[in-house]
Amino acid sequence: MNNGQFAFLIRHELKLESCRRFARSWYWIYIASVAVVLFVAVAIWGEAEGFKSEYLLLFSFGLPFVFCMIAFQKLKREWTGNTLGWWLALPYPRSRLLLAKLAASFGLAVGISVLFFAGVAIVETFNLLVHGLGFGDFGRFVKLELHFLLILVVVSPLMQALGLLIAAVSKSSLRPLTPLLWITFGLFGNVLNYLNGPADIEYGEAWGLFGGSVTGWIWLAVPAVWVVAALLFAGAVNVCKKYLVL
């Protein structure tokens, strides 16, 4: 497969996803409603009343679960949409087909993360403006966000490889392992908590590992996370090669 065709596979994955998402107008109604509630809340209980926009960053702890489900749905779609026949018959190795799904999921994960943090930055800007707090701390806040974003981007392949593995196993002769994988999903999904845990979580100046600088041991953990992600991905490829029940 040349790079052009691989890029097309990824584009195809993204295109189908975006078509579906944007077609659901109720998505936008929810997003708009949440935004309105948020801005009203910030205006009422903003910085002056002790509200910190950092609180909103805690929602990003749930994003690894979302990332996993994105990849899971991407593969499961082939089983439920009856498209597995042509998809598996495409003249590309299973590793490439799954890699395209992983890459598209990763792209979506980065997109979602960027949108999330941009949204929170807008809320913070609104908060500072409404309450006349000045922009002295805005740089620090953005830096904090970037640390969250970095960690999320780093761990997202782990969750996405797990999502692909769960979807593959659910359609295979190894299906009895599915509950164990969902338990793993629950455990791995809390990866931000685990990474945050050993650091100083004293509230205020430091928000655990995201308190201003990413500590060294985190960078040691990153390769380990990626190795596990690679193993999970290899597992998904192997299941799709040898154990699918069609």
Added chain:
Amino acid sequence: MSYAIEVEQLTKSYENKAALRGIGFKVEAGSCFGLLGPNGAGKSTTMKILSGLLEPDQGKARIFGNDLGTAANEARKQVGYVPQSITLYEKLSAVDNLVFFGEMYGVKGKELKRRIDEVLEQVGLADRAKDAVEKFSGGMKRRVNIAAALLHRPKLIIMDEPTVGIDPQSRNHIFEMIRSLQQSGVTVLYSTHYMEEVESMCDSLAIVDNGQVIAGGSLGEVLDRFGTQAVYLELQDGKAPPALAGYGKAEAKDDGWVLETATPLDALADWAEACKERSLKVKRLEMVRPSLEHVFLTLTGTTLRDN
């Protein structure tokens, strides 16, 4: 002789249940090959392995000399697969579906447009090209699905029961298309529940049961080897036929009687003589051509439409 498909000793199990037990056959390039068998015989599993959907546990399969184990992608490029279930994006038009499938196989731009026009013409849907697939009948969807499998101009097309549950018009289109594909040198591997389709279209066939080929060869060879010769006699007023010494017992069939024998010409003459002696009025007396349906029943103990 060049072969489009060579299958040797393929085995495949699902959760300790053997689906294929050393199946093997060869398909000549440019021919139409029928794969027949009761449900669960291993036809679809074989087709899925040949299309690259499944990997066998053991054995070898080659598509135009490309081993599916070592040159799977090369092999898959030669194959257009039409699965049993419809595989289309319902909200998209026929053209948009084909654009999508074509691009996935690396066909682009003007060439893709040209091929789309060509395949839509082939399947008789050129006038419905821009309609959403969800508005199509089952047969029309099937034809779009076949068109999608033809876009990258495969040398081998694998069709898994393509005429199940579709209207006669679509069925005829599919037959015409298969004949035209064959004329242009494309090899067709075809599985069906309809014996007459195999008899009218396939050059050779394999009957599969319990994951093995139990009979194979050209249609004539299979009928000669496994078909039973017989003579049919129907008398006026539905009378019973005279018994013939040295032959088996005649079985009632339709309004007459069928006598299975290895020497149908002799039996025909003897029955005619016996009727004449007894002054029985003969309505019909003829040799019965061995049928694939009968061969299938004899070999598998079931009829295709029963199972």
